[in-house]
Structures are given as structure tokens and as C-alpha cells.
Amino acid sequence: MMKLDGIAAFIATVEETSISAASRRLGLAKSVVSERLAELERSLGVTLLQRSTRKLTLTSAGQAFLSRAQRVMREIEEAAAEVDASAGKLAGPLRISAPVGFGILHLGPAITRFLKDNPAIEMSLELDDNFVDAATGGFDAVLRHGAIGDGRLIARRLARSRRLLVASPNYLVNRGAPVALKDLEDHSGILYANRSGDWRFAVGTGWSVVRPKSALRVNNGIVMRDAALAGLGLALLPSFFVHKEVREGLLTVVDIGWPAEGAELFLTYPRDHGAAAKIKALSESLRASFGDPPYWDIL
Structure with a gap:
């Protein structure tokens, strides 16, 4: 029988590209992560990862299992978030990607305000000027500047920009x-x-x-x-x-x-992300921080 901790170990290992990095992300010993991966493979009866001294490689079975496993874990996390939200509390991990320049200039104070209001959220913010696919990139949400045009995504408008x-x-x-x-x-x-x-x-x-x-x-x-x-x-x-x-x-x-x-700023996330209570709360907080009109358009 599959266990959720094994699925979590598998996803973290793939996204971090090594068992050592996955163990640091999960706060577990490397041996524990390795055993959970092995137990997951035994329960499925297939090999998900080819291990060598230099790298880990997804097998065809691992590739097929990955997207569904990520979807399952997102749904579980969002279900827990909905329960927390209904009790007036938001908690747990929230992984966000944003462009480097906007992140440096404007996200710091806005994110700090959000985390002070929601101290039980564990946020990871990665800044990247390359295109990040919000549907498959492993993030809960991606901040985008410009048109979205992707039917796989929900886009929450944050602010306009001239x-x-x-x-x-x-x-x-x-x-x-x-x-x-x-x-x-x-x-x-x-x-x-x-x-x-x-x-x-x-x-x-x-x-x-x-x-x-x-x-x-x-x-x-x-x-x-x-x-x-x-x-x-x-x-x-x-x-x-x-x-x-x-x-x-x-x-x-x-x-x-x-x-x-002109263009607009959006917070985007996959349609299969469930209610996404934490993302909704983050988008509302960012809108309040930026203002309407946003403070950068008041020249």
C-alpha cells in the first residue's frame, strides 16, 4: 500500500535532483528518504528512479507517475489549507516563482507583510527571469508580467503596469x-x-x-x-x-x-490546484500592498 510520505519523498527527490537535497528540503535524514523511496517502489512493483553515483534519472514508469503524484500531493495540501482557512488559519508550505527585477524591487516588503499576517505559512520564493511553467514547474504559483493565454492556468490579477x-x-x-x-x-x-x-x-x-x-x-x-x-x-x-x-x-x-x-501583473497557478486558499490569500495581500492604482504608476 502506498504511503503519502513515500510520494512526498519521490517528488522532492525529483524536483531537487538528489536524495541529499530532498532530505534537506524535507528535514529528514538521507537514509530515511532513501528507505521511503524504496518502499514506494516496492509497493508499486516498479523502479521509479535509476540511481548512479553521479545522478538520478527518472524511468519511464517514474515519468508517468510523477505528474499524477504531484497532483495528488497538491490536492492534499490544498484540502488541508481549506480546513485551516475555514478555521481562520493558513499554514504549510507555499512555493512561489517571480521575475528577478520585480522581486528585488517590490516583492520584499509585500511578502513580509503577508507572512507577518500568516506566520504559519512556510514560503519559498525563487526569482528567475527565464520562463517558468506554472502548470509543470513544481511551484504553487508563478507571478507573471504580461498576457497569460494558457488554458491550464488560473490567473489572479494583482496590478496593472504602464x-x-x-x-x-x-x-x-x-x-x-x-x-x-x-x-x-x-x-x-x-x-x-x-x-x-x-x-x-x-x-x-x-x-x-x-x-x-x-x-x-x-x-x-x-x-x-x-x-x-x-x-x-x-x-x-x-x-x-x-x-x-x-x-x-x-x-x-x-x-x-x-x-x-501596457501590461498587467498576475499570480498564476494550475487549474487542478483545488481551492488554493493560500494563493488566494497571497494575491489579496499583494493587491493591497501594491495599491489600485499601484504606487509605481503614481508619478
């Missing part, structure tokens, strides 16, 4: 300030590597696309902001990256007569 075309005052003195869309093609652009190189502006009832010359491509908004501050070129950035620099006059908002495409 995108601002900005440059340093020195850059604009040296290169001249663009005043129309066509002018942008003659300027250097600091571009986000994880998006296409296009800049989109709302023109009338449609969209106009500009493809600036690239001075720098990078997958981090803070580095883009710093490049703009150094006078490397124009940058089209969410206001949450540049609101302080704009207020202080270190960056100038460039007005070309049309607003740039």
Missing part, C-alpha cells in the same frame, strides 16, 4: 528627443531579450509596431534601467522599474504622442 519610453537627459541632449513614431527607428534601443524586439504603441484604434536598432539585449529589467541611466539608449520599461528615477529626474519619459502597450 510601459514608459525613457532615456537619460544626457542621451536626449546628445541624440535629440524623438517626437514621433518614425523617429524611434533612428535611435538606439535597450531591448528585453525574452520578448520580441518590437515596441508596440496604441495608435488610434489599432497598434503600431517599431523595431529600433539594438544597443543591448538583456533578460533583466534592472540591467535595462541601468543601461538607460548610463545613456546607452532608449528603453521601453514597465513603470515599476523606473518610477523613482523618473520622479528624481534621472530618467525622462519620452512622449511621441501615443502610449506604449
